[in-house]
Every structure is written in structure tokens, then in C-alpha cells.
Amino acid sequence: MPRTAARGGPQTRARISQIATQLFLERGFEAVTVAEVARAAEVSSVTVFKHFPRKEDLLLDRADDAAELLRTAVRANGDVLASLRAATLRLVDERHALSGLKDGSVPFFATVAASPALIARAREIADDLQQTLTEELTAPDAELLAAFYVSGYTTVLVETARRQLAGESPDEVVDDHRARVELLFDRLRTGFSG
Structure with missing residues (x-):
């Protein structure tokens, strides 16, 4: 029993x-x-x-952590984009699981990539995080900003996972990962012209 x-x-x-x-x-x-x-x-x-x-939530168990990170960043005083950027880069610096750079993440990535159910749930979690961010933001374009941030960060994570699945170590991809996060925030602030 x-x-x-x-x-x-x-x-x-x-x-x-x-x-x-x-x-x-x-x-x-x-x-x-x-x-x-x-x-x-x-x-x-x-x-x-x-x-x-x-x-699926037994493996994808960081959704609440990610939602809390977004809430905390938005509720901080000052520039929302600067706060989100700082929180996102802190994940990189800490090699947090939410950054995709934690040592030993390759088996996790392989398990998710091999499961249509986990891929579908990861997409649902991204949608939920986008909704959480939209609800926290007070700007008139909150929904658009939330969509750009979540989709952009998802793109960064997927590329980081893909490279590690191809045999690169977190140490080999961290600088590029950071550069792509920085580019994401540059584009969120200044747009995509030119």
C-alpha cells in the first residue's frame, strides 16, 4: 500500500x-x-x-516558475522591457533550467522532442505564459508585446536545444544564446525596420 x-x-x-x-x-x-x-x-x-x-506536467513542471518570473519582472518598478531583459539574462547567467542551458538538459530535450504529447503541452504552456504576460502588462499593445516576447524567447530556446541535441555543450552555445536574447530585446524595443 x-x-x-x-x-x-x-x-x-x-x-x-x-x-x-x-x-x-x-x-x-x-x-x-x-x-x-x-x-x-x-x-x-x-x-x-x-x-x-x-x-505531461510531471516533466514540464516549470510553468508556474516561468509565470512567476514574468509577473515579478512586470511588477518591478521601472521599464518593463528592461526588467524582462534582466530577468531573462539572469536565467542565462544562472544556467537555469528555463534558459535551456542547464548541464544535463540533452536527455530532457530528446524526451520532449520524441513526444507529440509533450510538444503539444509545451505549446499550451507557451500560450498560457503569453496570456499571463498580457494580463500583467498595462500597455495598450500588451497582447502584441507578450506574443513577441514569448514567441521570440521560444525561438531562442528551441535553437539552443537543437544545437545541444546536435552535440554542442551548453558552454559552446551560451554566448550565442545570450546574443540572441539581446537581439530579441533590441528588436522588442526598436522594431524590425532595416
């Missing part, structure tokens, strides 16, 4: 996600069931779904 005493809380959520990620990376996303994740984490399937409403 699975343990149920520690069914709630962030530690349980983190443990479930860590175990699920390990199973998905070892065997592939479609090959692992939620029931197997629950057994390995010594919780019930109900507990898994309490923390992760969708199976």
Missing part, C-alpha cells in the same frame, strides 16, 4: 516530479504510466494528479 502520510506539500511534489522525470528520461514519456510513477514515488495516483493535473 502506498504511503499517504506525506501526500501534500512542495516536497512531495518535487519528489514525484524527480522520480517521474527519471522514469521518462530512461524509458520515454509514452512508455511510463502515471500508476508507475505513483508506485515508484510511494504515493497514490490520486496524489500524483493532485500535484500534476496532466501527465
